[in-house]
Amino acid sequence: GAGVSQSPSNKVTEKGKDVELRCDPISGHTALYWYRQSLGQGLEFLIYFQGNSAPDKSGLPSDRFSAERTGGSVSTLTIQRTQQEDSAVYLCASSLAGRQGETQYFGPGTRLLVL
């Protein structure tokens, strides 16, 4: 079946502009996660959605970052007033039910470059 999809694949923007990144999880998966992968760094957790529960936003680096998930499926990560340090690969993952130790399946990522 179809895996996690993300769009756009690549995004180049100017410092100070807002960007929106989209994630479409695996059909039937109720848990959705956003991670960031910077050059030379490991994957860093950003935010987690599970069903209709309030999202876990503990990994968001600043209030310029926000995310929403509509209808329990598609999610959008928004970065306002982008900075050069926001340049990274943004990865989305989904899992079946969000249980502890459950396998997360990743999308191909969105490569963001802030000039």
Add this chain to the structure above:
Amino acid sequence: EDQVTQSPEALRLQEGESSSLNCSYTVSGLRGLFWYRQDPGKGPEFLFTLYSAGEEKEKERLKATLTKKESFLHITAPKPEDSATYLCAVCSGNTPLVFGKGTRLSVIA
């Protein structure tokens, strides 16, 4: 705080030269240890999940093992197509994963 350390950072092997990658972890209560493979420009691809010390899993030329402090990814007779970055991650009760920085494996024909 959960921590994951992978070694070596980079590994270069000749085709057929077996070796092992290490993932050392400190967690408050392990709920799962995950191995992923990541090719350049792509997202991580799931390989294995291990849940308890002593557990082993195999897939083709790869075998993952787990102790109470570390996991090994053994690569037997590697081929050039095994070249990738291998990522280790742990889950300790909070569902977001904590990742190591990965090991970049190059297999030379």
